[in-house]
Amino acid sequence: MTETPTAFELTFRPNVELISIVRRFVSDFYERMIEDRDTVSRMALATHELLENAVKYASDGVTFLSITFEPGETSSTVSIRLVNRANAEHIAALATIFEEMSRHDDPFAYYQIAMARSAKRKVGSGLGLVRVRAEGEMTMSHTIEDDRVTILAQTTVAARRSA
Amino acid sequence: MSAASDLSVSLRDFSANVRAEGRSLVLCLSGNADMAAKDSLDSLLPRVHGEALRIGAADVQVDFRHLEFMNSSCFKSFVTWISDVADLDPSKQYKIRLVSNAEMHWQRRSLHALRCFAVDLISVES
Numbered sequence: 001m002t003e004t005p006t007a008f009e010l011t012f013r014p015n016v017e018l019i020s021i022v023r024r025f026v027s028d029f030y031e032r033m034i035e036d037r038d039t040v041s042r043m044a045l046a047t048h049e050l051l052e053n054a055v056k057y058a059s060d061g062v063t064f065l066s067i068t069f070e071p072g073e074t075s076s077t078v079s080i081r082l083v084n085r086a087n088a089e090h091i092a093a094l095a096t097i098f099e100e101m102s103r104h105d106d107p108f109a110y111y112q113i114a115m116a117r118s119a120k121r122k123v124g125s126g127l128g129l130v131r132v133r134a135e136g137e138m139t140m141s142h143t144i145e146d147d148r149v150t151i152l153a154q155t156t157v158a159a160r161r162s163a
Numbered sequence: 164m165s166a167a168s169d170l171s172v173s174l175r176d177f178s179a180n181v182r183a184e185g186r187s188l189v190l191c192l193s194g195n196a197d198m199a200a201k202d203s204l205d206s207l208l209p210r211v212h213g214e215a216l217r218i219g220a221a222d223v224q225v226d227f228r229h230l231e232f233m234n235s236s237c238f239k240s241f242v243t244w245i246s247d248v249a250d251l252d253p254s255k256q257y258k259i260r261l262v263s264n265a266e267m268h269w270q271r272r273s274l275h276a277l278r279c280f281a282v283d284l285i286s287v288e289s
Contacts, residue, residue, distance in 0.1 A: 016197060016198045016199050017199075019197065019198075020176070020195055020197055020232070023232065037268055038268045038271075040268075041267075041268030041269050042268075042269075044232075044269075045232075045269050048197070048232065048234060049234065049235055052197075052198060052234060052235075052236075055198075108276070108279075111276060112276070112279060112280060115239075115242045115276065115280050116246075116280070118239050118242055118243075119239075119242045119243050119245075119246035120243075120246070121239070124236075125235050125236050125238070125239035125242075127235040127236075127238060127239055127242075128234075128235040128236075131235045131238070134272075134276070135269070135272040135273060135276065
């Protein structure tokens with residue numbers, strides 16, 4: 001695992017094709033930085049889901065993506081941050097999702113609840129952010145500033161030092 | 164009603180096909196199941212379900228080994244299918260066997276989540 005902090009930022013108008021390209025880039029890039037393939041897979045999954053979320057809800061189509069990897073003595077921190085503009089309806093829907101997640105301490109148990117609800121939905125899955133939290137094993141937070149939405153997904157990785 | 168040989172999807176970055184093996188169906192997935200695959204998968208899985216009921220399948224095997232990634236929208240398609248099987252009268256239910264690739268790390272958590280959703284119906288093999 002690298003002992004050097006790494007980061008990249010991307011501002012673009014994601015579409016279906018570009019999202020998978022970025023996911024593959026994240027996976028390829030961080031496999032060279034982080035030994036743990038499972039962590040890299042979780043990062044790729046989170047990046048993909050968050051970008052798809054942005055494609056669906058960004059009011060002007062533009063998304064800012066930042067991924068940082070900060071090595072520490074005992075653990076390292078991965079942060080995935082997405083910023084986009086959204087309309088009031090989507091901001092309210094996002095707030096509801098985060099409020100519901102905050103009421104369930106067990107991400108996997110809540111994931112199962114969301115899956116049961118999703119099974120009968122005709123439109124959308126309602127699973128993207130819940131999946132990032134449960135399968136990505138990430139802590140999730142969001143902030144709203146006017147119509148700018150920032151979603152932050154973070155996870156820690158045990159540091160492995162070379163002998 | 165569809166025959167197994169008619170159940171296929173071929174997109175630029177995603178494909179799926181079904182074959183019958185005795186009283187089982189085998190659904191093979193490959194590529195990238197993202198937003199571009201969502202509508203096709205939403206259309207395919209109910210037809211697989213219908214075919215499984217038509218032949219009285221004992222089980223349906225879903226081969227994920229060549230599936231690079233699956234997004235939450237496509238994951239939801241599987242959730243709906245599993246829910247439909249669970250809602251059947253027990254005498255008509257069939258098992259769903261998910262075959263995974265250990266190298267595709269996302270599959271471990273995603274397929275585990277599907278198994279927990281209907282533990283009596285779903286098994287995961289690698």
